Amino acid sequence: MNRLPEPADAAGRRGFLVHLIQGTYALIGATLAFVVGGAVVAPSFGRRESMWLHAGDEADLSDDTPLPITLRIARPDGPSEVVDRKIVYLVKTGSQVRALDSTCTHLGCRTRFNPETKLIECPCHGGVYDVNGTVVSGPPPAPLRAMTTRVDHGKVMVQV
Amino acid sequence: MRSLVDWIDSRTGYRRLLHHLLYEELPSGTAWLFTSGSVVTLLIACQFITGLGLTMYYVPSPRLAFDSVRFIMSDLPLGWMLRGLHYWGASFLVVASVVHLLRVFFLGSYKAPRELTWLSGLTMLMVILGFSLSGYLLPWDQKAYWATTVTINIARGTPIIGEAIASLLRGGADLGALTLGRWYSAHVFLLPAVLVVLIVTHIALMRKHGISGPIEPHAGPSVLFFPWHVMKDTVMMAGVFASLITAAALFPAHLDEIANPIDASYIPRPEWYFLSLFQMLKYFPGPLEPIATMVIPGLAIGFLAMLPFVDRANGRHPFRRPRRLFTAVMAALGIGVIALTGLGLADRPPHKDRNDWGLLPIAGMLIATGEGNICIRCHENGGPAAPLAITRLSKDNEWLLSHMADPVVIAPGVRGPRDPSPPPVMSRFKAQAAVAYLKRVHAGDPIPAYVDDSVKLAALTYAETCVVCHRISGEGGTVGPDLTVVGQRRPEAEIHAFIEDPETILGEPSVMPPFGKRLKPEQIGALARYLATRK
Secondary structure: OOEOOOOOOHHHHHHHHHHHHHHHHHHHHHHHHHHHHHHHHHHHHOOOOOOEEEEEEHHHOOEOOOEEEEEEEEEEEOOEEEEEEEEEEEEEEOOEEEEEEOEOOOOOOEOEEEOOOOEEEOOOOOOEEOOOOOEEEOOOOOOOOEEOEEEEOOEEEEEO | OHHHHHHHHHHHOHHHHHHHHHOOEEOOOOOHHHHHHHHHHHHHHHHHHHHHHHHOOOOOOOOOHHHHHHHHHHOOOOHHHHHHHHHHHHHHHHHHHHHHHHHHHHOOOOOOOOHHHHHHHHHHHHHHHHHHHHHOOOOOEHHHHHHHHHHHHHHHOOOOOHHHHHHHHHOOOOOOHHHHHHHHHHHHHHHHHHHHHHHHHHHHHHHHHOOOOOOOOOOOOEEEHHHHHHHHHHHHHHHHHHHHHHHHHHOOOOOOOEOOOOOOOOOOOOOHHHHHHHHHHOOOOHHHHHHHHHHHHHHHHHHHHHHHHHOOOOOOOOOOOOOHHHHHHHHHHHHHHHHHHHHHHHOOOOOOOOOOOOOHHHHHHHHHHOOOOOHHHOEOOOOOEOOHHHOOOOOOHHHHHHHHHOHHHHOOOOOOOOOOOOOOOOOHHHHHHHHHHHHHHHOOOOOOOOOOHHHHHHHHHHHHOHHHOOEEOOEEOOOOOOOOOHHHHOOHHHHHHHHHOHHHHHOOOOOOOOOOOOOOHHHHHHHHHHHHOOO
16 A cells, blocks of 8 residues: 655644644543542542530539540441441549540550549550540550530530 | 653563554545444443442442442532443443444445454444443342343243343342342453453454455555544544533433332333333233344344355445345344334333422421421430431331331340330331331432421321322322322312212212211311312
């Protein structure tokens, strides 16, 4: 077969076509990437809205004795729904009520309150906190996380 | 940078491959008709990419499949578009494949030495139809469930081995999780793998024998594939892609109600591309059925498969000897498919109005969400169960009804086996209404924003009394007449008198007892007022 003889301006026309072809494919690709990529990426950065939960009543708390409370946090889980359980300590010091996340700040084990020593202890690597969540000894790098708390007519509300 | 590319080329030789792929010399006169294959390729690529996105969210289990598709459609950003592209892409792909087949047929491009190219293409069409068939089971909605039931029953009609084929397709004695699992696996792993192998084979064969070119060889120089023909391909692909995006954006993919194996009122209908086969079934009842399911489709596929081996004479023109005969058969086939599809479309059953709630779900809405409702005792933020707003219905009706009668039964061991059951928290009637409401919400039907007090009273009365015998908008008993359009038959005053005492209207005793003494006058008034509006 003899090839199409390239006319004098063929190089220019050819270059234009190549750009047009590349541009069209880029546009198709970008549209698909926008739809598929958007649907893939968007939920990764979604955050659950916070809510206030009734954790306990101020009257039930005694000074400097953490009371462990299980909070049930219902949340959508993709197409399904789950109820997460989170344990917090309600601590009353004088007139102030605080809620501490019971998760050890070292490696995420669940801590326990020891009524004999009046300390919060982590069973995994021996982290010890006092009733305000401050590290007393062991590996934890930071105090127990304090959660936003308010008291409404004697009801302790915790933000999760 | 340049040296890195050179190094990669020296190790892979990709430039030579690319050159071989792009700088093919095409016969003179290769024109727009020869872009149909590229369009098919583009659509397959789109299906792969959008399918990849969908598999991240889809859950192949009867409990969650429907919810996961609903999640994609309503909660996932751009999810409706993602599914829309995949859904419409399937239809576009079937059309594009058939157009490509017709192009190859009319230009006689299948003739020797391209028999295997033709056969690989024909196999690909079957695989694409297999994709469509397995694809619409996945959402696990009514259409999915019933269309698959029909498909499996058709397969069961195969002589001798029918039962075995049906069992293999089902993966068990009944249609369910095992069926969904294997169809999902086929749709997502098996068929794509087969399709990729077939595409590579098809294109390799096409390159081996070259493009067939125009029917009569054109005098003139050959054309380079790139960029001169690629430009035509690109224009066609861009046009088809723009149409696909438009279709997906303007007509979002449909999702029926969740699959309900006991709902006999549902009339299953396949997607439009199987509608001709479906319609044909209606003309071959009983023992003749295999003619519609096996013989005629078998003959059609057999004709296509044998074509290049039968049509061996020279000459590619479709309307000249010796190809005239084959063209006539093909035209008959095409007219048959189009006519049957048209008849099938005309035979469409009435569509269910998602805004028509009838009375039972409205009563359920009042019971489940109105004042004094008891569900909220547990279904609240921080409570033992998720708030109703995010609760998904994953249990069957019986479970829901017993849960509403006795909410504790969901937690085994809470009550000892010897402890007596407490009196029901919610009566069976109320629970049925609440279930009807939850089903509507779950199906995504729009919740009525405002309900008249009179309709509220009618709804609660209906849910405790009339529902036993009478059906409205698909819910209720079937002992008495369906009241969905009773307003067409009787005016309000007549309905009112009928409820008080049917004998005054009928002139003879009726199966329906008089309700004049059992219901309060305002209840009868509300019912008659509402029913008269049902037209």
